[in-house]
Amino acid sequence: MELWYTEEQTEHVRLSLKVKEHLFSAKSDFQTVDVLDTYEYGRLMTIDGLVMVTEKDEFVYHDMIVHTAMAVNTNIKTALIIGGGDGGTAREIMKYKNIEHVDMVEIDKLVCDVSREFFPTISSELSNRRLSLYYEDGVAFMKNKENIYDLIIIDSTDPIGPGEGLFTTEFYSDCFKALTKDGILINQNESPVYDQFAKEAVRANQKLKKIFPIVKVYQAQIPTYPSGYWLFGFASKTLDPLKDLKAEDWNNLGLKTKYYNTDLHLGAFALPNYVKEKIENGNV
Amino acid sequence: MELWYTEEQTEHVRLSLKVKEHLFSAKSDFQTVDVLDTYEYGRLMTIDGLVMVTEKDEFVYHDMIVHTAMAVNTNIKTALIIGGGDGGTAREIMKYKNIEHVDMVEIDKLVCDVSREFFPTISSELSNRRLSLYYEDGVAFMKNKENIYDLIIIDSTDPIGPGEGLFTTEFYSDCFKALTKDGILINQNESPVYDQFAKEAVRANQKLKKIFPIVKVYQAQIPTYPSGYWLFGFASKTLDPLKDLKAEDWNNLGLKTKYYNTDLHLGAFALPNYVKEKIENGNV
Structure with missing residues (x-):
């Protein structure tokens, strides 16, 4: 069979x-x-x-959702992961010694349980003592938080079903408040290739731009995601992902990564014209 | 149905x-x-x-197989296309006024005929008076050619069937001889994701390195090709694709491209660690 x-x-x-x-x-x-x-x-x-x-291509997504921010601000001490139940994002963050504490808010305990049982190489840091794991709704969790996190990573599903509230202006606004003064927000930002995804990519980007002074989009090749071509958003209060890249500092950390490197960091923000056109002008 | x-x-x-x-x-x-x-x-x-x-994603491939070389040497006057029967590569080259003559060697007339009938936007320059079209075997065509072309583009199928001879050391060596002193060779170089493609990518790269002093690999997102992640080879006698990029000159040409731009040019050569590992160390 x-x-x-x-x-x-x-x-x-x-x-x-x-x-x-x-x-x-x-x-x-x-x-x-x-x-x-x-x-x-x-x-x-x-x-x-x-x-x-x-198992084969998760490293692309998790490298890009974590290291891109960490190489722009090498002093990040506190981070929040929204979603990310498989644990891959937490695993990458925990590679940094200067990370003091991470809150992770996954709405569905089942995702963590399944990852612990079937994906030990991905969920390996879910029991790290520097991680607090909340099985709660990310939208509710974000309310009334001020000046707490240096980094927020929205590692969500698509904006349909439980992930929907994580793509709203209100939620991004709560994230802005919860960030410290040089705070960075990273979100998975869908694919530019197929219309229904590209529309969500543009919508998320436009909402972030209303709230954050610096909003850029970057890219990675993830073969098992629709079209194989995926975008991430980098939204920030003060730091520019290109000008403020601390390439030397990051390389001095000596971290082993299978996808990310600091040359690729710069290249990831160099978008094709058709993607720039969609993102910058909202033409989907 | x-x-x-x-x-x-x-x-x-x-x-x-x-x-x-x-x-x-x-x-x-x-x-x-x-x-x-x-x-x-x-x-x-x-x-x-x-x-x-x-029709939807051909622009990625054709932009990247043509403009990457043309922006490194903006004085290219003569070019050879091996394969490329659909005409997309010829279409992009013909955007350059300084191109005086292009030879195109497509083994299978049927591919050109079909493209002329069904893909008018791709085959549009196949009748350009600056183009000579030979329905011949590319391997035989390359024999005994010396110092003729500023650019050779190998726009081939995979190294199985008619495309096989276009992936040999002997053929690359004939290309080297046929190139002028600052000559550039571009080849489609398969995908790094799936083993059988990655092996061919590494093999082609290793063969080119035996012959050309400068050999680099660059990347693009082509959703309909296996894994959506495709590589190209840049092999050259003297010009480095990064150091010798003529960004200002190329941008002054005012060409409209849907994928390529000179920032992306630099980014395209910034490969993920796992691809560098495969290409540089031959570990597939």
């Missing part, structure tokens, strides 16, 4: 991966979580049928 | 596109060419069942 997992990336595009074994399936109050063992990408977690993370 | 085209990108990964209509199919002495009208990517040409070009 041949077993194939297929994601409908759009109504008209599907990515299929050959499966060795369907290892797990369960439904929480929020969503359905599955684990598949695939031939090409190793273990894969889906939420509501969409790829969240695979 | 629903009609879907599926490419087996690897034994374990498939990309499927929803099809409005199967417009054309024919077999030449070399390969089978099909044209599909797809919902997401517009018209699509396959060769032996693999995506060659789509």
Whole structure:
């Protein structure tokens, strides 16, 4: 028998991966979580049928959502992760000795539990003593927080279902308040290729621009995400992701990364014309 | 009825596109060419069942295979295209007024004929009076040519079937001889993500390094190619793709490009660590 997992990336595009074994399936109050063992990408977690993370290419996403900010402000001490239940983002942050404390707010405990059981290399730092893990709604958690975090990472699902509130002006505004004076906000910012994703990418960017003085978009190649081409947002109170890159300081840390490096950091912000056109002019 | 085209990108990964209509199919002495009208990517040409070009994302490939070299040497006057039967590479080169003559050597006339009929926006410059079109084997064509071309672009299929001879040391060596003193060779260099492609990428790179003093690899996001992440090779006798970039000169030309720009040029050469590791150390 041949077993194939297929994601409908759009109504008209599907990515299929050959499966060795369907290892797990369960439904929480929020969503359905599955684990598949695939031939090409190793273990894969889906939420509501969409790829969240695979063993083979997770390093791209987690490198880019963490190190890009950490290399711009090498003095970050406190961070907040919204979402990120698989633990990959926490794992990358914990590589920094100067990180004193991280709060992580994942709405769905099931995602963490599944990652602990099936993705030990990704969830490895979820029990780090510098991490406080809250199984709460990120939107509610952000209310009435002031001047607490040097870095906020929105490691969310798409803006449909539980992730929806994490793409609102109100939420971004609460994040702004919760950040310290040189605070940086990073968000996963969808794909520029397919219209429905590109619209969300532009919308998130426009909302952030109303609140943060510095808002830039950067890119990475994540083969299992729709189109393989994914964007992130870098929003900041004072620091510019290019001018304020501390390349030498970061390289002196001697961190091992499989995707990120400081040359690539600069390149990641150099967007193709068609993406700039969409992001800067809102033409999708 | 629903009609879907599926490419087996690897034994374990498939990309499927929803099809409005199967417009054309024919077999030449070399390969089978099909044209599909797809919902997401517009018209699509396959060769032996693999995506060659789509209306929606062809601009990425053609921008990157042409402008990257043209911005490093803005005095290029003569160029050779090996393959490139759809005409997209010729179209981009013809944007430059200083180009005096281009030879194009496509082994399969059928590809050009199909592009002329079904892809008028891609094949638009195939009748340009500055272009000589040879329906010949590129490997044979390159024999005994000396000091003729400022630029050679290998716009080939994968190294299986008719494209195979275009990935050999002997062929690259003939290209080196055919290039003028500041000559540049560009080749499509496969994907770093899936092993069978990455092996070919490394092999081509290692062969080029035996012959050319300067060999660099650069990247682009092409959603319909396997993994969506594609590499190109830049091999050159004297010019470095980064140090010798003539950003101001190129921008003064005022060319309209949908993907390429001179910031992205620099970024395209900033590879992720895992790709550098494969390319530089041959670890696939």
